[in-house]
Amino acid sequence: MFLREISRDYTTITLKNTMSFIRNSIQLSKETGIRRCFSSKSIHFAPAIKRLGIVGVGQMGLGIGLVAAQKAKIPVTLVDTSQISIDKSLKFAEKLLAKDVLKQRISQEHADETRLLLSTSTSMDSLSNVDFVIEAIPEIPTLKFSIFEKLAKICASHTILATNTSSISITRIASATSLNSTDSETCSRVIGTHFMNPVPIQKGVEIISGLQTSQKTLDTALELCKAMEKIPSQSADTPGFIANRILMPYINEAVICLETGVSSREYIDDIMKNGTNVPMGPLKLADFIGIDTCYAIMKVLYEEMGDSKYRPSVLLKNMVAAGWLGKKSGKGFYEY
Incomplete structure (x- = not known):
């Protein structure tokens, strides 16, 4: 907010007074605890990301890759x-x-350019020359730990290793x-x-630093x-972060x-949709997210928090066992 005010007022400040204005701003930032906005020692100009790597080409992985190619x-x-x-993912991208x-x-020219920026591989060795890699595989802790162990050996020493996890500790993944x-x-x-899902539409991104994460990485x-x-929101490294700590108990209830x-499913969704002004009700939303994804997140939240409000419902568990995973499987709380 402070920086926006400075930007807005800057045009009214004469060149003669500019340095005085900045000095006064720095003094004010000291008093308000935001010195790093101006301190030359704390400003990090992120190196250009010349190539991005994505691990996992499901709905999230493809969406992230497509937006990076199209927008960035x-x-x-x-x-x-x-x-x-x-x-299958490339056909969906097209x-x-x-x-x-x-x-x-x-x-059409922009679409063609975007498609040409997307390359694929079945080998993680192809990520040896990327500057930033985002893991977007299912929400299974052991799988993610295994992927990051491999990335640490494959990627260059400057490569940022990011995870699209929605609930697992960043500190544990980093370890x-x-x-x-x-x-x-x-x-x-x-x-x-x-x-946030779907990536091409939703603007929000949670940015979570682990205990070891450097300022340069952040x-x-x-950048x-x-x-x-996208619009980033920073969160502490706690189970579920911000979005799913709020969203998943809502869906589970x-x-x-x-x-x-x-x-009924219709009445539950209708009252929440029409009563809270959201685009879809919780059960329909669960179908779009994936019943298995919701269940996996709830399990992590319950195991990490030990609070019964995060215990996944029996129906959620049984639907996963039945293969009723939502829109992607053709059947969830609704049929597709």
Whole structure:
């Protein structure tokens, strides 16, 4: 807020008074605890991200990569162990770009340029030359730890290692990078970048620093968000961070209302949609997020917090077991 006021008032300040204004601002920032806004020692100009890597080409991974290519115009390497998943994701990307062209949001030339910026690989070794990598695999702690252990060995010593986790501790993920790494500073290059779903539409991104995360890493992540035209919100490294610590109990309680016969799926969604002015109700939202994803996040929250309000409902657990995962599987709380 303080910086915005300075920017707004700056045009009315004569060149003669500029240095005096800045000196006074620095003095005021000392008094208000925000000296780092002006201190030359604390300003970090993030190095240019010449290539971005994405691990996992599901809905989130593809969305992040597509927006980075389209908005920030950064070459992106999409990595997944499944060539079938890669092919499916690229077709979906082309479909999204074609839709944007049809609706005149972008030109055909822009769509073609974006598509050319997307490359793929089934080998993580292809990430050896990226400057920033974002892991976007399922919310399973052991899988994420394994990925980061590998990234620490494959990526260059300057590469920022980010995770799209929505609930797992960044500090714990960072610790996995030191298991077989010869670089003791690798942990300082790990950060959380939790994009909101669907990435091409939602502007919000949670930025989470672990205990080891350096200021330079944080600044670089914020620069990437800016280039991607996203709005970052910084969070402490606590289970669920901000969004899911609030959202998941809300969804879980809606599931319990359905499970215990309080009301129907339609009425539950309708009252929350029409009563709180949100675009969709909690059960429909769970279908779009993925029932398995909601369940995995609730499990992490419950295990980490030990609070019964985070205990996933029995119905949620059973739907995952049945393969009713929401929109992506064709059936969840609704049919698709």
